Amino acid sequence: MSRKASGSLENRAGFCAIIGRPNVGKSTLMNHLVGQKIAITSKRPQTTRTRIRTVYTDERGQIVFVDTPGMQQPKNRLGHYMESAAEGVLKEVDVILYLVEPGSYIGPQEEEIIEMLKSLTTPVILVINKEDTASKEKLDATEQAYSERLDLERIYRTAALKDKNTVALLEGIFHFLPYGENFYDEDTVTEETERSIAAEIIREKALRLLSDEVPHGIAVEVVSMKERGRLMDIDATIYCEKTSHKGIVIGKDGRMLKRIGTEARKDIEDMLEMQVNLKLWVKVKKNWRENEGILRALGYDMRKL
Numbered sequence: 001m002s003r004k005a006s007g008s009l010e011n012r013a014g015f016c017a018i019i020g021r022p023n024v025g026k027s028t029l030m031n032h033l034v035g036q037k038i039a040i041t042s043k044r045p046q047t048t049r050t051r052i053r054t055v056y057t058d059e060r061g062q063i064v065f066v067d068t069p070g071m072q073q074p075k076n077r078l079g080h081y082m083e084s085a086a087e088g089v090l091k092e093v094d095v096i097l098y099l100v101e102p103g104s105y106i107g108p109q110e111e112e113i114i115e116m117l118k119s120l121t122t123p124v125i126l127v128i129n130k131e132d133t134a135s136k137e138k139l140d141a142t143e144q145a146y147s148e149r150l151d152l153e154r155i156y157r158t159a160a161l162k163d164k165n166t167v168a169l170l171e172g173i174f175h176f177l178p179y180g181e182n183f184y185d186e187d188t189v190t191e192e193t194e195r196s197i198a199a200e201i202i203r204e205k206a207l208r209l210l211s212d213e214v215p216h217g218i219a220v221e222v223v224s225m226k227e228r229g230r231l232m233d234i235d236a237t238i239y240c241e242k243t244s245h246k247g248i249v250i251g252k253d254g255r256m257l258k259r260i261g262t263e264a265r266k267d268i269e270d271m272l273e274m275q276v277n278l279k280l281w282v283k284v285k286k287n288w289r290e291n292e293g294i295l296r297a298l299g300y301d302m303r304k305l
Contacts, residue, residue, distance in 0.1 A: 012061035014177035017089050020099035021109050025129040029099065029160040030054055030067045033170060034189060054190045055183075060174050062182040066093060090116070095176040096124045097169075098150075102134030104141040106149065114149050123153040123176045127169065131157040195222045197271060202236055202264040202280070209259055210248060217241040218249070219288060233277045234268070239285045249282045257282065 018026045034054045056063045066089050090096060098117065100110065117124055128142050143155050154172050158165045190197075199220040206218055223235045238260075240246055250257045257280055265278045 012177040013180050013182045014094035015064045016095050017066045017093040018097045024099045025160045032163045055188050057186045099127045099129050102138050102142050104145040126152045126155045128157045132159040201267045205260045205263040231275045235279050237281045
């Protein structure tokens with residue numbers, strides 16, 4: 001998409017990466033900063049599998065947010081893709097938001113992220129998320145622990161779920177963006193297609209409803225989206241790695257699959273602002289997370305590995 005001329009000489013526009021351990025609240029924060037749900041959220045780690053770009057625009061300029069997969073040791077080819085996506089984006093942005101939870105203990109995963117950030121010249125803003133769950137003493141100790149390990153430009157305490165301190169955080173991000181024209185039209189919110197967002201919404205509902213042994217072994221492909229007047233027909237397939245998982249996804253008398261479909265349909269209708277006829281199928285694709293052809297078909301850019 002071509003860049004749009006800005007009407008102000010003071011306009012700032014640039015890219016901001018959001019990084020951190022799995023399940024620290026990156027997608028939730030990005031959704032609140034942008035003002036609507038783009039990335040799926042779940043209490044389970046590895047919810048985000050790709051780099052998701054969203055756009056925030058106001059009179060100050062434009063921030064292009066890049067939400068990354070949570071950083072952890074890869075266990076399969078999909079894991080390597082997720083790690084590559086997270087690390088590669090840090091070299092392309094103007095400022096980095098490093099999300100952590102309250103606590104002065106810095107574990108092995110945080111150590112790896114810190115060492116990676118030390119190798120960069122990009123400004124880093126520390127965001128202590130979920131501040132509403134910790135005492136002032138614990139938050140102060142968190143600030144001190146990370147300040148001793150990293151050269152931090154700024155530190156913010158937020159509660160993303162409650163949209164707390166996000167206005168101040170936005171102001172801090174704009175401070176580190178270069179002056180220039182906006183990259184996208186002011187009504188653009190994301191680069192993601194409606195098809196990919198619909199697939200992610202379905203996966204989110206599955207992540208929330210299914211048992212622990214299934215979710216990381218599932219993927220969703222929207223096979224077709226066809227508009228009929230004010231109705232959108234959507235056919236989608238949920239892939240799982242084992243035959244036993246297929247039965248869990250479908251559930252007794254198809255109840256689980258129906259619950260996933262019902263909850264997903266509501267969110268998809270909100271996104272599309274029209275009625276949706278959603279049909280779901282479940283198929284077994286053994287070891288799909290190790291299969292480059294399947295990963296490519298599901299939208300993962302394997303050229304970056």
